[in-house]
Amino acid sequence: MSERLDPVLHAGxxxxxxxxxxDLAQFDSHGYLFVESLFSPAEVRELSEELRKLASDPRLQGREERITEPGSDAVRSIFRIHKLSRAFDWLARDTRLLDxxxxxxxxxxxxxxxxxxMKPGFTGKEFYWHSDFETWHVEDGMPRMRALSVSLALTENYDFNGPLMVMSGSHKTYVSCVGETPEDHYKQSLKRQDYGVPDEESLKRLADRGGIVAPTGPA
Structure with a gap:
């Protein structure tokens, strides 16, 4: 574990x-920001319907972008979704997120x-603890931490149905992961993460330091 070198907030x-x-102080200190009702219920319904269509679209069968749950054909994730759908291309360009x-x-x-x-609550396999930047840095060559992740909830999130969890303040620490990443690791890691995951001692230290928070609320 090493301390973050880059600032969290950039001026200019x-x-x-x-x-x-x-909001800025919250993000700088804790590394996350939860915003409710950023998109209207009608917009959320439109995106949800579009996602259901994509999940059952026979043209995506067998494509690399379509990832299924281990041991079944249930769709777990769809990658490059802004290239596959006009609705999600619009979402990627929406100034409410971009700004x-x-x-x-x-x-x-x-x-x-x-x-x-699209991991279903209760029955979907877990996404193990990980740092997006660590993966992007090691596997994709992203040089610095001048990046962020943005998520939009299309279903209601509760404490009991497997919501995203974050460790408060963990954005200020870089946790390197032991082991050489196999070739084409990204294909298998989307089903089960065996490489590129933090060690248990690092996870314990981060959780003890900042605690664990789950963003619950409406879609």
Whole structure:
């Protein structure tokens, strides 16, 4: 484990007023920001319906972007979704999201990766603890931590149905993962993560330091 070198908030970008001072302080200190009702119920329904169509689209059968649950044909994730759907291309360009990224990163931004996770509550296999940046740094060559992840919940999230969990303050630490990543590891890791996961001692230290938070609430 090593301390983060890059600042969390970057100044001098094209957007200055999407987030207020309280939001910026929250993100700087804890590394996450939960915003409810950013998109209307109608917009959420439209995206949910589009995702259901994509999951059952026979044209995606056998494509690398379509990842299924281990041991079944149930769709777990769809990658490059902004390239497969006009609705999700629109989402990737929506200023309600883009301006948050522009303000935090202090610059114009690009999309490194897009995906829709459809892991069903209760029955879907877990996504193990991981750092997006560690994977992007080691496997994709992303040089610095001047990046962020944005998620949009299309279903209600409860404590009991497997919501995303985050460790508060963990964005200020880089946790390297032991082991050489196999070739084409990304294909298998989407079903089961065996490489690129933090060791148990690092996870314990991060959890003890900042605690674990789950963003629950409506879609």
């Amino acid at each position: 970008g094209p957007v200055h007023d999407r987030l207020d001072e309280a 948050v990224a522009r303000q935090i990163l202090g610059s114009e931004v690009y999309l490194h990766q897009s995906r829709a996770n």
